[in-house]
Amino acid sequence: MALLSRTTRKLTLAVLLAAVIPLAAAIIIARSLVSNVSAQLYNPRVGEELERSLDLYKELAASLKSTMRYQAEAIAAQEGLRAAAMLNHRPSLEQELAEIFPTHTNLVQLAVVDGDGEIVVEKKRFTAVNVNTELALEVRKPLSNKADGPQLLAVFVTPKARFDERDQMEETVRTYRQIEASRSQVERAHLYAFTVLLVITMLAAVTLGTLLSRGVTRRIGLLAHVAQVVGSGDLSVRVPIQGKDEITELAKAFNRMLREVQRSRARIEFLQRMGTWQEMARRLAHEIKNPLTPIQLAVEEIHARYQGDDASFRKLLETTHGVVTEEVASLRRLVTEFSAFARLPRADLSNHDICVFLREQQKHMVLFTDDESGILRTDGDVLERAVDVSWEIATRPIAVYMDQQMMHRVLVNLVRNAAQAVSVKQSARGRVRVRLREVDKDWITIEVDDDGPGIPIEMRETIFDPYVTTKADGTGLGLSIVKKIVMEHGGSIEATESEWHGARLVVTLPRAGSSASFAARAQVGQSLQMTGMTMGER
Template sequence: MTPVSPRSRLARLLFGRTEVRLALVILLTATLPLVSAVYLASSMFRQASALWFNPEVGTQLDRGVDVYKDYVKAVKDDMRHQGQAIAADDALKSAATAGDATAVNARLETLFPRFQGLVALRVENEDESTLGQKDRGTPVDKDQEKSLDTKLSLGQGRVSEVFLVATFAVPRKRLDELEASGQIVNTYHQLEVSRTELYVGYTNAFSALLALTIVVTAVLGFLLARGLTKRIERLSLATRKVAGGDLSVQVPVTGSDELTELARAFNKMTSEVGQARSRIEFLQRMGAWQEMAQRLAHEIKNPLTPIQLAVQECHRKYAGGDARYTQLLDTTLEIVEEEVGTLRRLVANFSNFARLPQAELASADLRDFLSDCRDQRIEDPTLGGDGAEALLTENVDVEWQIPEKSIPCAIDRQMFRRVVINLVRNAVQAHRSTKGNPKVRVRAVREA
């Protein structure tokens, strides 16, 4: 005998059982689509990330923001240069350092129209006291404009240093766009930095979902497979019992699937096989009894004729005058002939029992046959005489349902009548002690 390795034994244990194979099939069926979906989602996420976070896009965004910054810087530098140009005006410096407010205002009136974007010009001392000023006539519209103040020194005055404060206005839209663009670019770079963390987080979530699905599917698959294999094991055990000769075994009929139909068919099969075996055993016993009856009839029948002939010969040849002896011979002859006749009838019964009657089938109408059976009196041998009348009228009602239409058939009327009458008699006797109003119904039904 070839030894079995532990690995082969483990493989048979794991993969040789039906519930394990079914559980694996269910597990693979449930997890393979999910694994494929996770893989495809990861691939799509990586491709989308590579498309959305293209380094060239980030570079171009940075360049765009730098252009805006350069523009704003150029605007501010231009305003500062304009302020320096105003502050470099000699006439303005002379008037400011001399503290001549009239000359300062007159010079500011002259210089103000030369420079675009000016909102106001103001000359003030170090203590912020105003020496002279000029504005465009309208204040800065904070919704549309943004102001920029430039403070430049005009020189040392009589009391303190004198400064020129130039207020310029630039469109707020440009600066807001620059700020919004900067925020968008910063957000883009933050997403670009955090995309790996986002990818890992989604991957972990999908992995956890996959693991949970595998566990739940494995448990449910094993439970479902176990339910099927338990029923199969019951059928297998019942089959082995039937093979051992136990035909009374029945398997529980549960569910509504193919195994349920198999269980019903198995139970029906065992019942029919049990009935067939009972009939075979009955026929075997009947055959043994018939063989014994045939032998017994033969053994009894053989000496009857010589016995009867011997007694008759003795009675015929006696010619004596003894009346008492003559009477004894007459009595003996009568008794012997009577008992021989009884034995002959018993032998005839044994012979009839040993030979099963042959049915002589003939065409008949089952409706007329049942009508004849209904009109026949059913006697009860256990009561004797007219006991059947008392039996049938006491508490059992025999109802004969005669079909309206003709039902042609082929039967042996005498044998079939005996069968029907015996069945009715047995049914009536079985309900003799039943309380209430039992009824025995006899009917004929045409099968399709």
């Protein structure tokens, strides 16, 4: 398994390149700059020139010294001085020295010493040697051929500056050579520093890249995982929404799409099932209806034909006639409901203002609640007594593609169920409320609330299936008809709890112009053709 995901690797590499390329370029430039400067500074010719001038200074110093030695030799070679020295005649020696001394301006002392090293005569310069500016050089030369004979002692001076300069020069050259020797070392230190910097930058880039991309890759991975689950058929999964960027938008859009797919799949499945149920209801109605008349006629025939005196038999005939007539009548009602269910027409959608429609419905129902019987009716349907139906409808127009007759059936069924629920529970007037709500720019809801016993949670899904009823004389068809109609409008229906702890039935419908409304108008025909639901159409 890879340590980092492919996206993380790519992102990290990108960050790395972005950081390392400029840095590497900077290092190369800096390095060539450093070596250029130092190459110029440490040009070998500079060193050579320095050495040469040092040599010149050395030569100069050496020649100064040898000149003084020559001078001493020349003085020691003078015959007069040598003769006077041999004789050791002081007055002539003094005279000789007095003559020679002025001829050499760089002399500070001139003396003759005997074999024991004692000074016999000497001549000195008026001023003593200035150690700050002058350098003294002492030279001894023999004045005879004998080893222990008299010697000439000459002390010369030369300007000290010459020699100081030489020393300075020597120092400079030494320093220069030292620096030159350490030059490669300096360059290596530079390179080392840059390498460390490069490594630090690379590590920082890798860390940053990994951190940056980890969140993104993890969330993309999550999306991919959810997509896989969806691919295996589970439409109920959702991508967790986190963050606030394009991936969040993608996740939201993905969830929206899932909801839409799930809804339309549920719709198609329900309509298919409805088709089957309607077909069953049609057959059943047909099978039951046909024998009803012969049964009724036969019983009536027997009842009319009997002329005998058997009172108990006559009584049995009467009872049988009554029971059969009653049961046949109730079967007839059932058959009527079944065939109405089977022939349920397809919704024919056209654009209407749902507020106008609801206000009309309100008028009908009010009309019949307020008559003296107190019975709530709608267009001939007897509802329950003692119910207050309140309405909350917006005043501004809300356009919805709908089939007004079918939507009327929806409302009547929902209000009738609500009215039946409250009357079961209370002797006082029950409360029913029909409320229109704008959910968002695409959806509206119609809620029908009551203060009856409510619908148990475990029944909130199944009540929409046909033949599910808790009422003794119920058929369980009402809500399945409602659901079918709502679905054909591109909407949905849901049972929850009202604020009075009774039932709340929420019908959600798409507004005209929304994609769901458009899809509903396109889909109704399609799904009907697909499921072969062609019977009972208008």
